[in-house]
Amino acid sequence: MLKLHYNLEKLSMGLVGAIIGVASIGGLVEIAPLFTIDETVEIPDDLRPHTPLELAGREIYIREGCYACHSQMVRSLADELDRYGPYSLAAESAYDHPMLWGSKRTGPDLARVGEKYSDDWHVQHLIDPRSVVPVSIMPAYPWLTRPMETDMIEANLSTLARLGVPYDDAMIENARADALAQSRPNSDGTDGVRDRYGEDIAVRAFDGNPDRLTEMDAIVAYLQSLGTLTDAAHRIMSEETQ
Amino acid sequence: MAVGVWLAALMYWPEATPAWPATSYGRLRPVHTSGVIFGFGGNALIATSFYVLQRTTRARLADAVSPWVVLIGFNLFCVWAATGYVMGQTQSKEYAEPEWYADLWLVFVWVTYFALYIRTLARRAEPHIYVANWYYMAFILVVAMLHIVNNLALPVSLGSGESFTIWSGVQDAMVQWWYGHNAVAFFLTAGFLGMLYYFLPVRAQRPIWSYRLSILSFWGIVFFYMWAGSHHLHYTALPYWTQVLGMTFSVMLLVPSWASAGNAIATLNGAWHKVRDDATLRFMFVAAVFYGLSTFEGSFLAIRPVNSLSHYTDWTVGHVHSGTLGWVAMIVFGAIYTLVPKLWGREDMAWPRAIEWHFWLAIAGTLIYVVSLWNAGITQGLMWRAYDEGGALSYSFIESVEAMLPYYAFRTLGGGLFLAGAVLCALNCRATMRAAGDRVDEADRPIVTKPAE
Numbered sequence: 001m002l003k004l005h006y007n008l009e010k011l012s013m014g015l016v017g018a019i020i021g022v023a024s025i026g027g028l029v030e031i032a033p034l035f036t037i038d039e040t041v042e043i044p045d046d047l048r049p050h051t052p053l054e055l056a057g058r059e060i061y062i063r064e065g066c067y068a069c070h071s072q073m074v075r076s077l078a079d080e081l082d083r084y085g086p087y088s089l090a091a092e093s094a095y096d097h098p099m100l101w102g103s104k105r106t107g108p109d110l111a112r113v114g115e116k117y118s119d120d121w122h123v124q125h126l127i128d129p130r131s132v133v134p135v136s137i138m139p140a141y142p143w144l145t146r147p148m149e150t151d152m153i154e155a156n157l158s159t160l161a162r163l164g165v166p167y168d169d170a171m172i173e174n175a176r177a178d179a180l181a182q183s184r185p186n187s188d189g190t191d192g193v194r195d196r197y198g199e200d201i202a203v204r205a206f207d208g209n210p211d212r213l214t215e216m217d218a219i220v221a222y223l224q225s226l227g228t229l230t231d232a233a234h235r236i237m238s239e240e241t242q
Numbered sequence: 243m244a245v246g247v248w249l250a251a252l253m254y255w256p257e258a259t260p261a262w263p264a265t266s267y268g269r270l271r272p273v274h275t276s277g278v279i280f281g282f283g284g285n286a287l288i289a290t291s292f293y294v295l296q297r298t299t300r301a302r303l304a305d306a307v308s309p310w311v312v313l314i315g316f317n318l319f320c321v322w323a324a325t326g327y328v329m330g331q332t333q334s335k336e337y338a339e340p341e342w343y344a345d346l347w348l349v350f351v352w353v354t355y356f357a358l359y360i361r362t363l364a365r366r367a368e369p370h371i372y373v374a375n376w377y378y379m380a381f382i383l384v385v386a387m388l389h390i391v392n393n394l395a396l397p398v399s400l401g402s403g404e405s406f407t408i409w410s411g412v413q414d415a416m417v418q419w420w421y422g423h424n425a426v427a428f429f430l431t432a433g434f435l436g437m438l439y440y441f442l443p444v445r446a447q448r449p450i451w452s453y454r455l456s457i458l459s460f461w462g463i464v465f466f467y468m469w470a471g472s473h474h475l476h477y478t479a480l481p482y483w484t485q486v487l488g489m490t491f492s493v494m495l496l497v498p499s500w501a502s503a504g505n506a507i508a509t510l511n512g513a514w515h516k517v518r519d520d521a522t523l524r525f526m527f528v529a530a531v532f533y534g535l536s537t538f539e540g541s542f543l544a545i546r547p548v549n550s551l552s553h554y555t556d557w558t559v560g561h562v563h564s565g566t567l568g569w570v571a572m573i574v575f576g577a578i579y580t581l582v583p584k585l586w587g588r589e590d591m592a593w594p595r596a597i598e599w600h601f602w603l604a605i606a607g608t609l610i611y612v613v614s615l616w617n618a619g620i621t622q623g624l625m626w627r628a629y630d631e632g633g634a635l636s637y638s639f640i641e642s643v644e645a646m647l648p649y650y651a652f653r654t655l656g657g658g659l660f661l662a663g664a665v666l667c668a669l670n671c672r673a674t675m676r677a678a679g680d681r682v683d684e685a686d687r688p689i690v691t692k693p694a695e
Contacts, residue, residue, distance in 0.1 A: 005457050009371045012363040015379060019464055023384050026468030026491070027391075027420050030484050034413045041412065059404075063330035065268020075477035077550055079627040082635055090479035093411040098335055101415050101478065105554040108639040135644045139267050155398045159406050163396060 041090045044232035049095045049165050050225060051197045052153050052179040057222025060215055064141065071102030072111040085112035086233040095165045107138060112227040119206050122220045144215045150176050171196050183217040184210045272327045272339040279337060279429060281320045286574045287433040288312060291378040293581060294440045295359065298375060299366030308358045315351035319344055331403045335418050337425050338392050342405040345393045356382050373456045377436030380464055384428040392421035412479055420471040427467035434573050438506055441577045442526045446516055451508035455501050462498025466491050473544035476553060492544030496537060503534035521597040526576035532568030536561060557619025560612050567608040567660055575667060582671050587681045592673035600663040607660030611653050618649035
């Protein structure tokens with residue numbers, strides 16, 4: 001062996017090849033099967049992709065780096081089930097490019113935060129966290145009350161569709177209108193959004209003002225959707241406890 | 243040539259992570275991580291790799307232009323990345339936040355770097371490739387592999403900075419932490435081990451203790467590390483078998499890691515008086531010790547039940563900093579203090595006593611930082627899982643946040659001390675460069691002038 005290595009270290013390309021070969025094995029064994037067992041990760045029938053408004057909120061969540069302090073992955077541990085709710089399923093983030101499971105909980109996990117607090121609470125909390133949670137160390141995001149840019153929405157949906165997220169042509173075509181309608185409960189477009197994304201989606205003036213589409217509308221719509229894209233996790237939990 | 247890279251390294255100096263950032267923490271956080279990993283670590287690696295490569299092969303770099311391409315190109319990447327984050331351009335993949343335009347540029351720079359490295363190796367006047375170069379090669383090659391696979395993404399349009407990664411959900415999580423953990427292995431460990439294998443023996447004037455052990459630990463690290471990424475995903479929606487594999491290999495990883503650390507420390511046998519008297523060598527010794535300690539901690543934290551307590555808490559952050567401050571930064575300081583006087587033709591740094599000050603500031607800063615975050619993390623983990631007698635959770639989340647405040651204050655102090663030492667180092671380097679001498683090392687004589695045997 002030592003003799004072999006003695007000769008190997010005289011060949012630069014030999015070392016290059018050996019390093020690439022040896023280093024590839026671990027990744028191949030662990031990653032490649034995940035694409036075949038993908039078929040066994042059952043996508044629940046009721047799983048829906050994010051609406052255009054929620055997706056825009058997700059982009060804001062990423063832009064502001066929320067994932068650095070908030071995870072979105074409830075582990076299968078007793079205290080986490082009690083604190084946050086049912087443990088996260090692989091299927092729940094199947095349409096997430098990228099996933100936002102996170103790695104640190106400076107703040108609490110958000111995987112099940114949808115519909116846990118009111119829209120007003122979220123708006124107030126994002127503008128001035130310490131006004132609702134006095135000892136919070138979360139930064140304030142007062143600039144989220146500015147109008148939302150809608151130029152990229154269609155392109156975002158169509159890019160995701162090319163990556164396999166089930167957005168159909170009608171969804172892409174109406175993306176901008178759907179984003180507006182979801183934050184204007186009394187407008188004409190609301191039936192269209194519900195048709196395309198399901199009766200259960202929240203159609204509300206998330207920031208409290210139906211006349212303006214703001215970044216606050218998007219981020220609150222996104223937060224309220226977390227954990228509500230499918231009931232599968234709740235179903236499995238109730239089956240297990242029975 | 244290393245001059246420019248070095249100045250860049252010092253310019254990118256880490257901000258000490260503030261405990262209560264005044265503005266948008268979420269945008270500054272990747273500036274901090276990329277700044278220290280790529281800006282400081284990357285520049286230090288590239289600079290020392292060129293130096294070590296030329297010394298151990300007795301050959302000049304193969305090209306006059308491409309080193310500048312690597313230097314300027316790499317720092318351009320760092321600047322693009324950092325400006326992007328502040329403006330909100332991020333992929334949100336931890337330690338791989340730069341968007342597609344910066345990623346593509348880095349691939350170009352990296353290919354240039356690799357080509358230069360291989361061409362220089364091809365001109366070598368030594369038949370054997372020294373162990374430090376194996377590590378630098380592993381660093382260059384595997385980082386390229388990780389970077390390309392993890393960053394495969396579809397841009398929304400050519401005119402916009404945004405893109406969506408092609409991976410999703412559980413596959414994305416696995417690819418991300420395969421990348422994330424091996425960024426630690428091959429960016430923050432392999433290259434720096436190369437540094438250790440060159441600068442420590444040179445400074446101590448002792449040969450490496452065991453050649454066989456260095457072979458064992460090199461291939462062990464290259465092989466085992468690649469399996470360990472899934473220990474970042476214990477108890478999540480990742481399949482159980484993958485978690486167990488990740489845990490098993492993480493524990494086995496302790497063998498090659500301690501082989502390297504032990505090899506370095508055993509090399510110092512017979513030179514302990516130098517460790518006592520020479521702060522530069524002491525930096526390298528402490529680096530090897532911290533390397534041993536944090537790899538042990540890493541294997542320990544990768545065990546599933548331990549991880550159930552430590553994951554998501556500040557314990558992880560403390561662990562990372564014991565590696566980055568205690569090991570990575572210390573070995574870099576050791577290399578800086580060896581290299582700067584040599585390159586500027588002097589016997590020693592301009593202010594030798596400042597090295598001593600820097601050493602103790604760095605040690606104090608690292609210990610305060612790491613110990614306070616150990617306490618923070620364990621407290622946090624225990625509070626989250628505590629139940630009262632009635633079977634209800636004892637603490638609300640915000641109570642665990644409140645309990646962290648004193649620890650966060652201490653960690654800021656620790657970071658501040660460490661930063662103060664680093665500033666001192668930068669000033670010392672500047673003073674040394676301005677007082678350049680004309681001393682030429684005996685060993686600098688080209689091999690060709692020797693009479694033929």
